Structure formats: C-alpha cells, structure tokens
Amino acid sequence: MSGSPATVDGRALRVALLGCGTVGSEVARLLTEQADEFAARAGAPVELAGIAVRRPDKHPELPAHLLTADAAALVESDVDVVVELVGGIEPTLEWLLSALRRGKSVVTANKALLAEHTAELAEAADASGADLYFEASVAGAIPLLRPLRESLAGDRITRVMGIVNGTTNFILSAMDSTGAGYAETLDEASRLGYAEADPTADVDGYDAASKAAILASLAFHTRVTASDVHREGIAGVTASDIGAAKLLGRTVKLLAICERVTSEDGTESVSARVHPVMIPRSHQLAGVGGAFNAVYVEADAAGELMFYGQGAGGSPTASAVLGDLVAVARNRVVGGRGPRESAHAGLRVRPMGQTPTRYHISLDVADRAGVLAQVAQVFAAHDVSIATVRQRDKHSTASLVIVTHLAQDAALQATVDEIGKLDVVREVVSVMRVEGED
Amino acid sequence: MSGSPATVDGRALRVALLGCGTVGSEVARLLTEQADEFAARAGAPVELAGIAVRRPDKHPELPAHLLTADAAALVESDVDVVVELVGGIEPTLEWLLSALRRGKSVVTANKALLAEHTAELAEAADASGADLYFEASVAGAIPLLRPLRESLAGDRITRVMGIVNGTTNFILSAMDSTGAGYAETLDEASRLGYAEADPTADVDGYDAASKAAILASLAFHTRVTASDVHREGIAGVTASDIGAAKLLGRTVKLLAICERVTSEDGTESVSARVHPVMIPRSHQLAGVGGAFNAVYVEADAAGELMFYGQGAGGSPTASAVLGDLVAVARNRVVGGRGPRESAHAGLRVRPMGQTPTRYHISLDVADRAGVLAQVAQVFAAHDVSIATVRQRDKHSTASLVIVTHLAQDAALQATVDEIGKLDVVREVVSVMRVEGED
Known part of the structure; x- marks a missing residue:
C-alpha cells in the first residue's frame, strides 16, 4: 500500500x-x-x-x-x-x-x-x-468499539443503548435507593470522590454525548459529532421522578441511545441522544449499579448483545x-493497518423533535368527573396514542399516570406543554421518556 | 513483509x-x-x-x-x-x-x-x-475472541468463565423451573428442537470442552487442546442436585472455566474444565436462560467484564x-495481516486433580449425636476446610449440607469417596462444585 x-x-x-x-x-x-x-x-x-x-x-x-x-x-x-x-x-x-x-x-x-x-x-x-x-x-475497559467496528462489520447494527457515564449512574442509583433529591446526592457523590469538583461534563450529559457521537459514527458508518447529539443531563431529575418510576416498576438511568430510524418512505436516518430514561427494573441495564457501564447492541443478524464492565478508572x-x-x-x-474510519453510509442525523420516543407523564389533577376525557383529548389532538393510564385518588386531588406509545418527540413535548395549562391539572409531577417493555 | x-x-x-x-x-x-x-x-x-x-x-x-x-x-x-x-x-x-x-x-x-x-x-x-x-x-454472535486476542492484548487475563452451550443451558434451566429429572427434560428439549437427535456432543460436554480449549489458548497465550480440558457433562445432574442447589439459593449451570493458577512457588499454570456448577441465583450468569450464552472475563487491569448474546443459530x-x-x-x-496465534507463554496445563475447587455435598445421615464429628474428621484428614454446614432433621434421618473452602479437586474427591463409606451416612444425595460467593 x-x-x-x-x-x-x-x-x-x-x-x-x-x-x-x-x-x-x-x-x-x-x-x-x-x-x-x-x-x-x-x-x-x-x-x-x-x-x-x-x-x-x-x-x-x-x-x-x-x-x-x-x-x-x-x-x-x-x-x-x-x-x-x-x-x-x-x-x-x-x-x-x-x-x-x-x-x-x-x-x-x-x-x-x-x-x-x-x-x-x-x-x-x-x-x-x-x-x-x-x-x-x-x-x-469494556471492549466495545472494536466489536462495533470489526466483529459486527458484516452485520447491520440497528441500535446501541447504554450506560456510559459512571458519575451520573452512581448518583441516579443512590437517588433510587435513598429517595433523596438530586442536589443532596450530588454533594454526597462529590464527598465520596464519585463526582469531580466541577461535575458539569458528567451531570449535564456532555461526556455521555461525546460517547454517543463516537458510538453512532461507528455503528452507522456515518459522521456524527457531539453537536448532533440531543443532550439532557440529570440535574432536572427529581425525587418525584424517581418515585413515579418506582410506582411503575421502573428505575431512572441516563442512557446514550443511538438508533437507525427508517421513515415511512424507507429513508434511513440516525438518531443519537442522551437523556434520563425510565426503564423496567427487570431490564438488564437496570441492575447496572454504581460506576459500572453496560451497553446493549442490537443488530439484524447477531440479535441482542450486551457488554458490561468498568467504565472508568x-x-x-x-x-x-x-x-x-x-x-x-x-x-x-x-506492515499492515487497522480499519479506517468508515463514513460511507452518510446517513442524515434526525433532529430530536422527529425522533420516535415514548413518554411517561404523572399528573396531579382535580378529583372530578371528566378530567381523563379532557386530558385524553389533548393527546388525541397531537396524534399521540396512549398505552396505559392509571388513576388514583389522593384526598382532594387525584393522580393520573400515563405512558404513551411511540410518537414524534416534538408532538409529545407539545402535548405535555398543553396539558400543563389545563385548569383541571394542578401539577405536572413528572415527565420522562421510557424505554423497554413493561 | x-x-x-x-x-x-x-x-x-x-x-x-x-x-x-x-x-x-x-x-x-x-x-x-x-x-x-x-x-x-x-x-x-x-x-x-x-x-x-x-x-x-x-x-x-x-x-x-x-x-x-x-x-x-x-x-x-x-x-x-x-x-x-x-x-x-x-x-x-x-x-x-x-x-x-x-x-x-x-x-x-x-x-x-x-x-x-x-x-x-x-x-x-x-x-x-x-x-x-x-x-x-x-x-x-457474541464478539468474544476478538476482544480476548486484541482488546485485552495489553492486559493479563486471569479467568474466563461462561455458559457456552445453549442446549445444556436450556435443559438445566428447564430442570430448575420444573423440578423434572434429566432424561425427561432432554426428551422435551429434543421435541422442541433445542437438542439434536444425537445430543452427545452437547450433553456430554464435548462442544463446551472444545470452546474451553479455544478460550484458554487465547486468554493465556498457551496451546490448550480439547484433550487438556477436564470434561463432565450434565447427564449425571439429578433432580436432587437441582433441589439441593435451590436450598442454598443457587442454581446449576454447565460452565466452561479457564483459569490462570499460581502455585505457592509462584509458578503459573492453566486450568481448563467443563462441568456442572452451583452458582448463586444472584450471579449474573444465573439469569442467563434458554439458548443464550454469556461469558465473564477477569483481567488484572480491566477488572470484570461480561459478554452476553445469542450463542447459536x-x-x-x-x-x-x-x-x-x-x-x-x-x-x-x-496488504496487512490479523493477529497470529500467540502461544508464547507456553504454560503447563494443570490436571483436574491439582486444580483448586470448592464442593457442595449433601448427605442423608443417621439422626444421632456425633455424626458431624465423624464427617468433619474425614474432611480434616484430607486437609479440606469446611466453609459452611447446615444440619436439618428429616424424621428418622437428618441431612447435612456442607460447602467447602478451596481445596485440590483430588482431595475433595477422596473426601467424598470416604464419606460415602461411613456407616452413619445413609446416602450421598448430591455432590457438585460451586463457584461464586454466597
């Protein structure tokens, strides 16, 4: 050569x-x-x-x-x-x-x-x-990039999803087990040496977004940079969110999610995002605690793979x-050479608003007839289909817990905004995306 | 070149x-x-x-x-x-x-x-x-060999342990959930297409032993052939074994185990073996069901890694x-070349008898004073240290469940043989090696 x-x-x-x-x-x-x-x-x-x-x-x-x-x-x-x-x-x-x-x-x-x-x-x-x-x-330490760029080079990867930041995983695990709030748990993590003096890169998701860009580039043979990655950190995760997740048999993780998305016309594009997600407690990623990392990979021929190990240190x-x-x-x-960068697919990176996601929404609502009908009407107006609703009485207010089917993220956001303005809704207690079957 | x-x-x-x-x-x-x-x-x-x-x-x-x-x-x-x-x-x-x-x-x-x-x-x-x-x-489909021979090429692997045969994993999982015996479960597996018409290669551990030889060779830079691998299949696993495992909070898996063993004088050797093992139900390998494969790798610098996915098909x-x-x-x-076979370490393969293992032994014994003393005396005579003993009454007989510390496998075998000959021992109900902390 x-x-x-x-x-x-x-x-x-x-x-x-x-x-x-x-x-x-x-x-x-x-x-x-x-x-x-x-x-x-x-x-x-x-x-x-x-x-x-x-x-x-x-x-x-x-x-x-x-x-x-x-x-x-x-x-x-x-x-x-x-x-x-x-x-x-x-x-x-x-x-x-x-x-x-x-x-x-x-x-x-x-x-x-x-x-x-x-x-x-x-x-x-x-x-x-x-x-x-x-x-x-x-x-x-997890051998992940070499499998993606070499072992799976003859396969078609459809999804890479995982816990790639130990600091945020430590904080969310601790919030889940203690019920404490975010600020308090971050302080504790700093004291124990699990968070940096300036934790911005970790808690605001910058670190995970960089990793998502690298993973998406390798998985989809497409150049994806950190600025292409939709990024939300964990600073907005509240004890209410963690509590709401528990009621659903779920836990909250900060995930990097890279997906191949096929439009109705058959066009392929890539979605890369980092945000808190409620996943079922039975999901293998739910059991990944402390500073460990774990990444799921799905490919057409190989099926589902998981890689687990220490993510830092x-x-x-x-x-x-x-x-x-x-x-x-x-x-x-x-005298040889390793694999070169492969960007031959050159897929479009889909904006977050056009990415299909599912939402969990917990509401405190007035305890009177017709509330669910009003709320459901807002979902319908935005073409968002509801998967499950749970209604509970809490003295003078009632709670509504709604999980949607897949819909465009922008439509879900618009739905949440409008619901928050309804007179019958006293408080939007928790809004978070969900992944995995119940 | x-x-x-x-x-x-x-x-x-x-x-x-x-x-x-x-x-x-x-x-x-x-x-x-x-x-x-x-x-x-x-x-x-x-x-x-x-x-x-x-x-x-x-x-x-x-x-x-x-x-x-x-x-x-x-x-x-x-x-x-x-x-x-x-x-x-x-x-x-x-x-x-x-x-x-x-x-x-x-x-x-x-x-x-x-x-x-x-x-x-x-x-x-x-x-x-x-x-x-x-x-x-x-x-x-699990990218395992490339990580071993490339990603971890700069590390020192100490252990590779995993479920590498789907047929036997399916049978053992089914025995665990139904309580049925081996022969009956094998028939069912054949009917469902999970076992071959001639299941010998799978159930007698030949398939897993070949894989153990390949894994040990790559992990320890040493030539290990199938004939170097100690092999026991699952045909001897009884409903009593599965029941005994359950009482200990364990389950039975057929594992391929490849270890680097260091003698007291510092000499290194390799142990490669395939046999049924009781592992704690909380162990990540315990949750690997059906035809899935999963392999743990431990290395000095990387720590503990796990790889999971579909093992066949x-x-x-x-x-x-x-x-x-x-x-x-x-x-x-x-014009390059991939990694060559690396057998430079040339470690000795340790015979099974000299390999450190731990045993679980369940005994039905006469319900009278002094039995435990007699049994314990046999362990002591073979220099085998007991980790835990549980004693239970069952009408006219009593049961003794013993888990040992690490000892040479030959000493453990000799201990079991001698215990079976004691007058106070009515039946050796189950003998199986254990891995993992309780």
Missing part, C-alpha cells in the same frame, strides 16, 4: 506518552514492568521513548530522562506511536494531527476531541497510512489503551 | 464457501443481498466464487453455476478466502491446510477442529502469511462469520 509507514523491522517500537495522570502512570508502569509480554504480543519490543507532562519537576516517580514539557517536540521526534491521555481540544488536536501527518500511529482516550474532530484526524491518518485507535474513549482505562497499543504496534511490525 | 500474500489491488475478493446449511445459506444470502455494503466495508467487492456442498442437486435455491461437490478443487481454484462451515475433522483439516498453504485466508466456525489442530493451522497460516479467523467458533453465527470475512478482506486490500 503506497501510503503505508515503513515496518519497524525488528527494532524496538518507540512510544511517546502525552499526559501522565491516573491512566498515563498506569500505562507507563505496565509497559515497563511487563516489557517482555508486550514484546511477545506486539512482535517487537515496545519502548517508552518519552513522557510529556505540564510540569516535569512534579513527577519524581518517573524516570527523569524520559520527561519533557514539550509535547510538540516529543511528537515530532523519532517515535512510532503517540499515546494521548492529556484530554481537551487545543493544543491536543494539533499534536495528534502532527503525529498522524508524520505517519505516526495514535492511540487516544480523548472522547471530547474525537466527538468533534474525528473527520480531520481520520483524514490525516488515511493520508499517511497511520493508525488511529480509541477504544478507551468509550466505556473504559486508571487500570481499566489503561487496559483499553494498552490493547490498542499492542494492535498498532503489531500493525507496524507486519 | 516477506510471506504476505499479494494485495488484491481493487479487483473483487473471491470467496469460497464450504458447506451451505443453516449458517452457510445465511452467509450466502447476506453476501449477495448486501454486496454494496460489503464492498464499502472491505474496501473492495467481495464476491462468492463457489459453494461446495455434498449434494449440489439438493440445493435448487442456490445459483447452479456456483455449486460444486468438489471442495478440494474449489479451495485450490482462484479464490482469496475460504469460509468453512462444514464441520468435522477430516477431510476439513486437509482443505483448510491446503488453503492456508496457498496463502488463502480462512474463516471457520469449526470448534472441534480448532480445539485439536490450531497449531498446524496456525503454522500453515504463518508460513504463507494468510489469516486464520474463527470468531464464530465460540459463543456464536443461523443468523447470529453468520454475523460472526461475516465480521471475520470483512476483516480478512480488509487485510487483503491493505
């Missing part, structure tokens, strides 16, 4: 490590301690050629001769592979483009960068014949990074 | 299909119907060049010009990849060796062949630079075959 980088011909493969925090230090440790294993698996010795950190003097635990503050120079030096664990967009993007243009393969865990700039990175990799691997960017993420490192090293040794 | 087969340089990649039963016909259908998709994913058109079946006249549904009864000639013809779905050892082994020696890549689902002859096949592949892929040989298995086919096609197009 014309653009392919030279094979390493038995000499050691030189690795530049950018960033040496929790994950990076574990990568450095394992590469050094298990050097013989890596040599056997990669087909050539794999050698740490340099480690770029912001403040080399702050890392007495690392070999001084490997440390540098100049990441750009390290990338340009005589290295074969760049492992990027710095995060952020700039200047990281420039370093990785510089590496790929020089034919150096890149292994990265940087989901925010990938969710915005995969196209540029993949083009640079294709031009020089270098590899771009990023298993660690989604669901930590130094060691689990290092496992994914090192798996990629062995793969790109092996590709160097035999 | 010297031994590498030529790239296909834009021309169509020609595929020979050996065998066209349930899986093969699905492979042929998808390859034909989704030709554009395959071309986009593989980087070149993927074309069915011929289909070898025993009786071409029995396949009016297939294009006559592709059919041949001469598999050997098809393999030797101008094809790039051989997809083998015939099964059996001879003459299949000769066909695949012939293909690999000619530099043609092989995709196979033949677990029995791989469990015995991976070494020869891998050597032939290495000599010519061809690929040997076999994702479909274990756990059907035409479509799911075809999904795995086609994923491999895209991979080997892509390797041809770019």
Whole structure:
C-alpha cells in the first residue's frame, strides 16, 4: 500500500506518552514492568521513548530522562506511536494531527476531541497510512468499539443503548435507593470522590454525548459529532421522578441511545441522544449499579448483545489503551493497518423533535368527573396514542399516570406543554421518556 | 513483509464457501443481498466464487453455476478466502491446510477442529502469511475472541468463565423451573428442537470442552487442546442436585472455566474444565436462560467484564462469520495481516486433580449425636476446610449440607469417596462444585 509507514523491522517500537495522570502512570508502569509480554504480543519490543507532562519537576516517580514539557517536540521526534491521555481540544488536536501527518500511529482516550474532530484526524491518518485507535474513549475497559467496528462489520447494527457515564449512574442509583433529591446526592457523590469538583461534563450529559457521537459514527458508518447529539443531563431529575418510576416498576438511568430510524418512505436516518430514561427494573441495564457501564447492541443478524464492565478508572482505562497499543504496534511490525474510519453510509442525523420516543407523564389533577376525557383529548389532538393510564385518588386531588406509545418527540413535548395549562391539572409531577417493555 | 500474500489491488475478493446449511445459506444470502455494503466495508467487492456442498442437486435455491461437490478443487481454484462451515475433522483439516498453504485466508466456525489442530493451522497460516479467523467458533454472535486476542492484548487475563452451550443451558434451566429429572427434560428439549437427535456432543460436554480449549489458548497465550480440558457433562445432574442447589439459593449451570493458577512457588499454570456448577441465583450468569450464552472475563487491569448474546443459530453465527470475512478482506486490500496465534507463554496445563475447587455435598445421615464429628474428621484428614454446614432433621434421618473452602479437586474427591463409606451416612444425595460467593 503506497501510503503505508515503513515496518519497524525488528527494532524496538518507540512510544511517546502525552499526559501522565491516573491512566498515563498506569500505562507507563505496565509497559515497563511487563516489557517482555508486550514484546511477545506486539512482535517487537515496545519502548517508552518519552513522557510529556505540564510540569516535569512534579513527577519524581518517573524516570527523569524520559520527561519533557514539550509535547510538540516529543511528537515530532523519532517515535512510532503517540499515546494521548492529556484530554481537551487545543493544543491536543494539533499534536495528534502532527503525529498522524508524520505517519505516526495514535492511540487516544480523548472522547471530547474525537466527538468533534474525528473527520480531520481520520483524514490525516488515511493520508499517511497511520493508525488511529480509541477504544478507551468509550466505556473504559469494556471492549466495545472494536466489536462495533470489526466483529459486527458484516452485520447491520440497528441500535446501541447504554450506560456510559459512571458519575451520573452512581448518583441516579443512590437517588433510587435513598429517595433523596438530586442536589443532596450530588454533594454526597462529590464527598465520596464519585463526582469531580466541577461535575458539569458528567451531570449535564456532555461526556455521555461525546460517547454517543463516537458510538453512532461507528455503528452507522456515518459522521456524527457531539453537536448532533440531543443532550439532557440529570440535574432536572427529581425525587418525584424517581418515585413515579418506582410506582411503575421502573428505575431512572441516563442512557446514550443511538438508533437507525427508517421513515415511512424507507429513508434511513440516525438518531443519537442522551437523556434520563425510565426503564423496567427487570431490564438488564437496570441492575447496572454504581460506576459500572453496560451497553446493549442490537443488530439484524447477531440479535441482542450486551457488554458490561468498568467504565472508568486508571487500570481499566489503561487496559483499553494498552490493547490498542499492542494492535498498532503489531500493525507496524507486519506492515499492515487497522480499519479506517468508515463514513460511507452518510446517513442524515434526525433532529430530536422527529425522533420516535415514548413518554411517561404523572399528573396531579382535580378529583372530578371528566378530567381523563379532557386530558385524553389533548393527546388525541397531537396524534399521540396512549398505552396505559392509571388513576388514583389522593384526598382532594387525584393522580393520573400515563405512558404513551411511540410518537414524534416534538408532538409529545407539545402535548405535555398543553396539558400543563389545563385548569383541571394542578401539577405536572413528572415527565420522562421510557424505554423497554413493561 | 516477506510471506504476505499479494494485495488484491481493487479487483473483487473471491470467496469460497464450504458447506451451505443453516449458517452457510445465511452467509450466502447476506453476501449477495448486501454486496454494496460489503464492498464499502472491505474496501473492495467481495464476491462468492463457489459453494461446495455434498449434494449440489439438493440445493435448487442456490445459483447452479456456483455449486460444486468438489471442495478440494474449489479451495485450490482462484479464490482469496475460504469460509468453512462444514464441520468435522477430516477431510476439513486437509482443505483448510491446503488453503492456508496457498496463502488463502480462512474463516471457520469449526470448534472441534480448532480445539485439536490450531497449531498446524496456525503454522500453515504463518508460513504463507494468510489469516486464520474463527470468531464464530465460540459463543456464536457474541464478539468474544476478538476482544480476548486484541482488546485485552495489553492486559493479563486471569479467568474466563461462561455458559457456552445453549442446549445444556436450556435443559438445566428447564430442570430448575420444573423440578423434572434429566432424561425427561432432554426428551422435551429434543421435541422442541433445542437438542439434536444425537445430543452427545452437547450433553456430554464435548462442544463446551472444545470452546474451553479455544478460550484458554487465547486468554493465556498457551496451546490448550480439547484433550487438556477436564470434561463432565450434565447427564449425571439429578433432580436432587437441582433441589439441593435451590436450598442454598443457587442454581446449576454447565460452565466452561479457564483459569490462570499460581502455585505457592509462584509458578503459573492453566486450568481448563467443563462441568456442572452451583452458582448463586444472584450471579449474573444465573439469569442467563434458554439458548443464550454469556461469558465473564477477569483481567488484572480491566477488572470484570461480561459478554452476553445469542450463542447459536443461523443468523447470529453468520454475523460472526461475516465480521471475520470483512476483516480478512480488509487485510487483503491493505496488504496487512490479523493477529497470529500467540502461544508464547507456553504454560503447563494443570490436571483436574491439582486444580483448586470448592464442593457442595449433601448427605442423608443417621439422626444421632456425633455424626458431624465423624464427617468433619474425614474432611480434616484430607486437609479440606469446611466453609459452611447446615444440619436439618428429616424424621428418622437428618441431612447435612456442607460447602467447602478451596481445596485440590483430588482431595475433595477422596473426601467424598470416604464419606460415602461411613456407616452413619445413609446416602450421598448430591455432590457438585460451586463457584461464586454466597
């Protein structure tokens, strides 16, 4: 292949490590301690050629001769592979483009960068014949991206749905078991170290949206960026929502959902979204607690698959990074290349309003005849079909719990808005999308 | 790379299909119907060049010009990849060796062949630079082998444990829910099409043992063949065993268990075994019912992972075959090669007697003082430590239910043999290994 980088011909493969925090230090440790294993698996010795950190003097635990503050120079030096664990967009993007243009393969865990700039990175990799691997960017240690882009390459994936953020899963699990509110539970999560000092990226769904973009791109052979992903975080989830879910035998999870949607005229498009969802307690994702991740994949031929494991943490993420490192090293040794970005399907990304979803709506209503008829009339006016209604008396008010059939999300939103304005509705207690059969 | 087969340089990649039963016909259908998709994913058109079946006249549904009864000639013809779905050892082994020696890549689902002859096949592949892929040989559609040999290539796997045979899982699930005996449930499974006319390969554990050999080889970089795997089927599982498991809050599953075992002197070895096991009902494998497969993997850095999905059937298995086919096609197009067999660790396979296991033993004993002391004395004499004992009266006899700590399997067997000979023991009701905490 014309653009392919030279094979390493038995000499050691030189690795530049950018960033040496929790994950990076574990990568450095394992590469050094298990050097013989890596040599056997990669087909050539794999050698740490340099480690770029912001403040080399702050890392007495690392070999001084490997440390540098100049990441750009390290990338340009005589290295074969760049492992990027710095995060952020700039200047990281420039370093990785510089590496790929020089034919150096890149292994990265940087989901925010990938969710915005995969196209540029993949083009640079294709031009020089270098590899771009990023298993660690989604669901930590769980081998998920390689199955999607390789094992299922001969199948047609219709859906990827999962828990891909440990912090929000921890908070929602805790709210479910204690009945406490969101703010209180977030404080507790911070105290226990399950939430960052600034938890915005997690609780507002940015982290999960980046991962959804990466998953949707791989699953549907279409470029999907984070800005294409409809995103709602968990800050709006109330104790009332959790209580309402319990009454339905459900629990609340923040899910990333990537679907192939076929219109009535047969046109295919992609929906990618992150939002809180009520799922049945019997659903396998309902039992995924604490900081674990789990992802369901549905494909035409394979049927339903599930992948489960630790979604974050130094060691689990290092496992994914090192798996990629062995793969790109092996590709160097035999002169091959891993799979390229595949965006050949080029499907349209459907706006959230046009995405078919199902809603749960709990209402406190006046306890008098004709209320259900009025409410049902609003659903009918928006062409939204009701699946189940439960009515209960609560002293002077009554509660109505409604679950709909699939409808366009915009029609569901409009229905909820209008219902909230009815005189007979005292309070809209909880509105949340639902997934899974009861 | 010297031994590498030529790239296909834009021309169509020609595929020979050996065998066209349930899986093969699905492979042929998808390859034909989704030709554009395959071309986009593989980087070149993927074309069915011929289909070898025993009786071409029995396949009016297939294009006559592709059919041949001469598999050997098809393999030797101008094809790039051989997809083998015939099964059996001879003459299949000769066909695949012939293909690999000619530099043609092989995709196979033949677990029995791989469990015995991976070494020869891998050597032939290495000599010519061809690929040997076999994702479909274990756990059907579940992407399991690629994660083991690629995603976790930078990690140290300590354990692979799972349900890898759907027929036995169906029978054990049914025995658990109905309380019926083995023979009766097998008959029912045959009637429903969940068991073959000759169920030996499934119920005696041969199928699972082949898969255990493949899993252990990949996980521990060591050649493990089916004859290295300790094998016990489910024919000996009684309604009493199932009942005893229920009393302990457990259920019975046929598991393939592959472990890295470290001796006191630090020497590592491998244990690979297939036998019925009592696991807690709260264990995630306990909930895997019917014909589904699920496999747990534990690794030093990644921690605990689980993979779940359909383990058999035409479509799911075809999904795995086609994923491999895209991979080997892509390797041809770019001139690379997939991972080679990795047997560099060369660990010793530990005999079953020396493998640490835990036993559950239910006894009907005479209802008099001193029985437990006598029984406990036998355990002590064999250096087997008891974890829990439950004693119950049943009219004139009493029952003793004992669960041990880890001990050498041979010592446990010897203990059971000796206990059965005690005068105070009226009947050994159930003996079974256990896994998982209570």
